Amino acid sequence: MVDTEKIRKRGRPRAFDREAALETARSLFHAHGYEGVGVAALAEAMGINPPSLYAAFGCKAALYDEVLARYDAAAAPLHALMQLGADPAVTLPQLLREAAHIYAADPQMAGCLVLEGARSADPDAACRARNWLDLGRGRIRDFIACTHPQKADVVADYVAAVMSGMSADARAGHPPERLAAIADMAALAIRAMLAPTPA
């Protein structure tokens, strides 16, 4: 095996767990949004000082980007729903229901981190979040394209829009059942759109 073990670098070793710090940042960003959390609050929650944060992550936006990457990776089980051979008319409604449940499950971290970040007033944060959002939408599109190449773009846009609306409702404090009802109604359009040769 190639030794990809953590080979000690040359200077003073970092005194905090980088992954744990990212997890702390994720929690704060999820609870208060990108602009709702300052660097000082992030550093304090991590148990470090601002210079250590900047040395480890570069700048606030770069830290945010790493958090988004981890968030995207953690959503792998959701992406796993969309497997080759699966029927989008069945899977996408499941995806919406899952999202509805996740978004409203924990009121302290309501909504989707990426979707909410994509609406940030900070252009840097919004741009980075939208990159991850486009990536996720691309996954949905490609999944649909396997069976319905013509409608893949529209349906992917639609699914993303519904998820964005549910995320906003979750942040407004709406209960899970209310989001689930939206997801189920949205599924009607998906099934109608993806019906086997409607004409």
Add this chain to the structure above:
Amino acid sequence: MVDTEKIRKRGRPRAFDREAALETARSLFHAHGYEGVGVAALAEAMGINPPSLYAAFGCKAALYDEVLARYDAAAAPLHALMQLGADPAVTLPQLLREAAHIYAADPQMAGCLVLEGARSADPDAACRARNWLDLGRGRIRDFIACTHPQKADVVADYVAAVMSGMSADARAGHPPERLAAIADMAALAIRAMLAPTPA
């Protein structure tokens, strides 16, 4: 007629047009969001100094609330679509298409001022925007309840969620046609849900 004319009050008269100032504020809030515009920038765009702004509007959040009220009033033509006797299965798709067009028409003021404000990280601004949002959602619900009382809540939530998603897409720079396609697909669920006695 009762003289509701502008009777000169007792002190030094205001040196700027209050309505024009509100319109300026609306434009700035619409372009950059509540937190993206500072009081200094608002005052400068109005051609006044901060103390005059505070004397006229109270505080930033109160000014924002007045702007939202004007925005809601300006949307009266949209609300007029939902008239007594109209068929929700026809009117709501029209509403979504109109919204899609309006949201993406001017890239400098993309999306819905109320829907975007409802996601603000500032709790005061978000609360005020959500009040106006609930009012608008109530209008949709009441309109649906005329013909489909059982499904009014769900369908209203769904329509609002789709509009919220379209608003986010508009702010991300998506072209009007892309939003319109989402609106049209969303209409499928509305017609399916409101179909005349499907069983």
Add this chain to the structure above:
DNA sequence: CATTTTATATAGCGGTCGGTACATAATTCT
């Protein structure tokens, strides 16, 4: 006229923002 009332402009309040200069501590390399 003087008084009262309201709006204005200047200047600045305390606080937070993202980010850093600096000296020091801890580690590896020579």
Add this chain to the structure above:
DNA sequence: AGAATTATGTACCGACCGCTATATAAAATG
């Protein structure tokens, strides 16, 4: 043992935040 490299804590930067104290100017009222 040094030298080189990296991380850390203290203390602070200028810029902006929402907001206001103060004095003055412009109007109605007496």
